[in-house]
Amino acid sequence: MIMGQLSRFWRESEHRYRLMGTRCENCGRVYFPPREVCPTCHRESIGKMKDLELSGEGVIESFTIVHEAPPRFSRQKPYVLALIKTEEGPMITGQIVDCDPSEVEIGKRVHAVFRRMGEDGDTGVIVYGYKFALD
Numbered sequence: 284m285i286m287g288q289l290s291r292f293w294r295e296s297e298h299r300y301r302l303m304g305t306r307c308e309n310c311g312r313v314y315f316p317p318r319e320v321c322p323t324c325h326r327e328s329i330g331k332m333k334d335l336e337l338s339g340e341g342v343i344e345s346f347t348i349v350h351e352a353p354p355r356f357s358r359q360k361p362y363v364l365a366l367i368k369t370e371e372g373p374m375i376t377g378q379i380v381d382c383d384p385s386e387v388e389i390g391k392r393v394h395a396v397f398r399r400m401g402e403d404g405d406t407g408v409i410v411y412g413y414k415f416a417l418d
């Protein structure tokens with residue numbers, strides 16, 4: 284994806300479409316999902332945890348091709364589940380979409396994409412979540 288498209292995408296997105304983490308101002312470590320207290324600095328991090336929006340850019344550290352899928356995902360199988368090391372540091376597990384599983388390799392660059400995950404039957408609320416696509 285071209286950078287300009289990506290930043291426009293982020294700007295127009297609402298909070299729920301963003302990857303919000305936290306950064307410890309004491310040691311500089313970044314956490315996703317957000318944390319209230321830095322697990323390294325403990326007490327020294329109190330009041331120093333700042334919101335940080337992850338770029339969604341990262342590299343595949345490892346992956347597995349999942350052949351068994353629950354019924355609600357049956358149209359998608361097999362799918363690729365990968366461990367992604369983000370630019371900012373945190374590791375995120377996510378599904379790699381829009382590619383053939385054979386294209387996925389360790390070390391390949393990916394970026395976050397937001398997809399409709401499903402709908403809550405009772406409330407009609409549409410649930411979105413992040414996935415990743417190859418750059």
Ligand SMILES: [Zn+2]
Nearest residue numbers: 307310321324
């Ligand atoms: Zn810290």
